[in-house]
Amino acid sequence: MEGKIETADKKVLVDIVKLAQKRGLKGKLGGWKEFLNSYDKKFGASMSDPSKRSHEILAAFLNTFSKEEDLKFFDNIMRHHSNQYTLEKLKDKSHDSPEQRLVQLTLQHPLYPLDYSFSSIDEEWIVINLKNKSKVMKSTAMVAVDCEMVLCEDGTEALVKVCVVDHNLEVKLNQLVKPDKEIADYRTEITGISSQDLEAVTCSLADIQKSMKKLLPKGTILVGHSLHSDLRVLKLDYVRVVDTAYIFQSLDGSIHRRPSLNRLCQAMLGHEVREKGAPHNCLDDARAAMNLVLARIKHGVDREFPIPLIEEHVSESEMAKLLLHKIPNTVDNETLHKIVLGDFKIEVKPSRKGQGEYYTALAVFRNQQEADDAYENVQGSKLKDTNGLPQKRVTFRLSSGMTVNIFVRKMATNEPNDRTPSKRALQMDEAVDASKKAKMDPKIEEDALTSFGKGDTEAHLNEIEELNQRLKQSEMEIESLRKQLTQKDFEITMLHKLVSSLKKR
Numbered sequence: 001m002e003g004k005i006e007t008a009d010k011k012v013l014v015d016i017v018k019l020a021q022k023r024g025l026k027g028k029l030g031g032w033k034e035f036l037n038s039y040d041k042k043f044g045a046s047m048s049d050p051s052k053r054s055h056e057i058l059a060a061f062l063n064t065f066s067k068e069e070d071l072k073f074f075d076n077i078m079r080h081h082s083n084q085y086t087l088e089k090l091k092d093k094s095h096d097s098p099e100q101r102l103v104q105l106t107l108q109h110p111l112y113p114l115d116y117s118f119s120s121i122d123e124e125w126i127v128i129n130l131k132n133k134s135k136v137m138k139s140t141a142m143v144a145v146d147c148e149m150v151l152c153e154d155g156t157e158a159l160v161k162v163c164v165v166d167h168n169l170e171v172k173l174n175q176l177v178k179p180d181k182e183i184a185d186y187r188t189e190i191t192g193i194s195s196q197d198l199e200a201v202t203c204s205l206a207d208i209q210k211s212m213k214k215l216l217p218k219g220t221i222l223v224g225h226s227l228h229s230d231l232r233v234l235k236l237d238y239v240r241v242v243d244t245a246y247i248f249q250s251l252d253g254s255i256h257r258r259p260s261l262n263r264l265c266q267a268m269l270g271h272e273v274r275e276k277g278a279p280h281n282c283l284d285d286a287r288a289a290m291n292l293v294l295a296r297i298k299h300g301v302d303r304e305f306p307i308p309l310i311e312e313h314v315s316e317s318e319m320a321k322l323l324l325h326k327i328p329n330t331v332d333n334e335t336l337h338k339i340v341l342g343d344f345k346i347e348v349k350p351s352r353k354g355q356g357e358y359y360t361a362l363a364v365f366r367n368q369q370e371a372d373d374a375y376e377n378v379q380g381s382k383l384k385d386t387n388g389l390p391q392k393r394v395t396f397r398l399s400s401g402m403t404v405n406i407f408v409r410k411m412a413t414n415e416p417n418d419r420t421p422s423k424r425a426l427q428m429d430e431a432v433d434a435s436k437k438a439k440m441d442p443k444i445e446e447d448a449l450t451s452f453g454k455g456d457t458e459a460h461l462n463e464i465e466e467l468n469q470r471l472k473q474s475e476m477e478i479e480s481l482r483k484q485l486t487q488k489d490f491e492i493t494m495l496h497k498l499v500s501s502l503k504k505r
Helices: 002-007 010-023 032-039 055-062 068-090 098-107 133-138 205-215 227-234 261-268 282-299 333-339 368-377 422-438 442-453 457-504
Strands: 142-152 157-166 171-176 183-185 221-224 241-243 321-328 345-349 358-364 381-384 390-397 403-410
Touching: 002 055, 002 068, 010 032, 010 055, 010 068, 032 055, 098 221, 098 241, 098 282, 142 227, 142 282, 157 205, 157 227, 157 282, 171 205, 171 282, 205 227, 221 227, 221 282, 227 241, 261 282, 321 333, 321 368, 333 345, 333 403, 368 403
Parallel strands: 142 221, 221 241
Antiparallel strands: 142 157, 142 183, 157 171, 321 358, 321 403, 345 358, 381 390, 390 403
């Protein structure tokens, strides 16, 4: 470790020292300030900002640590910084291959920085570095992964099953995992796993991490659908990835609408991964993600291929619900019943990232009519989410005096103008059939996609009108905020004058 510290960039050492301070870590000479007082007699801890200290002093402090867990923590930070550097290199087009282009498409997607911002320096995380960058760029080896998670009593998610396949769809890993926390919900209807399935299981998360490290040698590309969720539960920091939720363009051009694996397979491969309502099959999902990548490569990575994402039917039971999201943790059920009126039960949905500042809940009514009536009675600003679904923003004041917002959203829309244009819906099956035939004849595919766009002017005009309305609404909100800001500025100016007047007296 000493050699790594001496050769590391100063900004990396600054980051390590700051994080060591935050964790209260102490070496042989104590914490950072104690070290400065004994090491630097001239300035001592009077200049404690690590960024203002020399590389030599930063390295000297870090070399006072000898505990294995501290050194492992420092090494993880260094690996994380190395991966951030590699991330930029992976966007380089000098080593283009279809596989590398898909990596680039994933890394350049606008949602990548948000979804893949891991806290990989936290406990239990491992960071897999990519050595020999030139060879890494040329590697076309791929494996696909899929995981199943359960909800733990502390509000976090834990890994219970992981499957990995190679580009030939051969199984490389198919393993149940025993979480080291108490499980609150096995989510059997989704995972297909019950408590009995884990009784004899001894495999741990650490065992899986070792296996994953062996499966990702020399820059092997890791494939998955919404892969960031799998990496988060695997507690694995890896940057040479392809996310199938990113590499296909939907016909409406929305970057925020992440298609489900089922939708993608139906549109791209001509079949679903599973029947509606059936539990997930880890192995099937991993193979489906790999098949999607192989199909994209066969089609031509740089050729435009907007696909029709078949809309899934929303059941009557789902339509009898309202989604309440961005709820501050300080807001209880009683407050929610004041915001949404009616006879309903509240189901709290677990957060993907475990315990945070907000949570999500479902208001479950007896039927759709009651849910629709309750939504109409909600007092709030009418908006639409990124998928175009109606929602309202409710602003209110807590007993603490803090003003907060909660969003109430319908599960689907029953307004004709808000639906996906009917022409697209009618042409959906035709386009899917065309995509199946296109596997044999690329010319057929090109013609099918061209014909799909004909006569769609009305649909586009509807979309443009909808966007204009949303833009006007945003402009009105901005203008309102400007007025509030002007008022605040005036109040501050008057206060300054009052203070000046009092001082003169």
